[in-house]
Amino acid sequence: MRRLFRWFFGYVQVGLSGRQVNRFLNLCSRNGISLWNVKHDLKHNIRVLFRLRDFYYLKPFLRKTKTKMWITARRGFPFWCHRHPRLKWFPVFVLAVIGLTIYSSTFIWDIRIEGNERISDRQLLQLLEEHEIEVGQKSSLVDCAQLEYDIREAFSDIGWVSVYMKQTNLFIEVRESLYDEHEDYTADGKRYDLIANKDAYIYSMVTRTGTAVVQQGMSVEKGETLVEGRCEILDDAGLVKDVLQLKAEAEILGNVTYFYMEPLTEIEIMAMKIADTYSDKRLYYTGIIKMNRFLENLEENGVIILDKSVMIDKNEKSIAFRGNILTREEIGINIRVEEVTEYELE
């Protein structure tokens, strides 16, 4: 480090001769001029290294001690600049790059969200955006503690959240609480059935509360009741004694087939023809890109894609992509049953 500084500010090697060279050296050091590498050369003159800055203060001491001085070497950055005038902007450029790196590290470069299952990344990012926190924002503006508080306020089913900055990344760690307090309707004593919201083939089924109507392996249609929100209590004779009104709860995974159809607009075909890229291969790729966009939308809603098949339907007039997409997803939504049947006990 010291050597680097010396090099940066420049230093000169001088030869000294005279009767009072030692006195000259003492005078220098006594007056705060640092010197190093004192040695004899072949002609028994003394060679000393001085800082360039100190070099201009030596004259009175030289006169006082009647010492002769001559420069034997010039080293360091100022001399280097003088020798290579074209390259003198290079160190400036290096410093600028370092400065730019330091400056750019004061911004957020990435936001990473971990541990969320039910709350999507997009929801959290939207919240961050409302608080003016996004990629490219100054990281000094982020108040992590306040943000934690805001996230907990905004999403009631978050049990624990931690926001911290690590280097240039903003980390958000989320733990979702297991039970959602707000979804507990059972207290109102009304009956909620679980019905299918799609045509599906039931792949697996776990009933938590209520009476299951359908079974694993059955095909159900849209609107069909899957789980009834009632529970019969039988007496010893096997007769219905009481019926509890519940909210049906079950995890039902069904295989759902989506029919996918997307026509290629005329403008797109025109554009392809103009760009001279109109070919079957090209069409095929376009179809894949479009379908992927569709699939991404599906996957964001927690759907597992099992199988997909897409074909190009080519007429003289129009071109369309159609196919079937087989997915596995949770079917079933809670619907309140209005008519509450009175069971008369005999």
Next chain:
Amino acid sequence: MNEHIGKNINRIVESLDLPQDLFLGFPCISFTGNRELYISNHKGILSYDTEGIVILAKPFQIHIHGRGLIIETYSKDELLIKGYIHSMEFC
């Protein structure tokens, strides 16, 4: 009179365990093998040669004999000598 005070100061510094280089102005000398000699609290150089160096310290002079001696650093209060040091004397 002056000597009397000096003796007293000596005794006080010794009995109070104060650092002697600070209070009495003694030089602090440390060797690294026979290649390096570091002296702080010196008062200047009396003579310099590759074979021998005479350094002025407060109560005495330090004579260093050796071969290929170089003064690596020389500033107001520290001195670093490199080379092959054969002997050192206090005169």
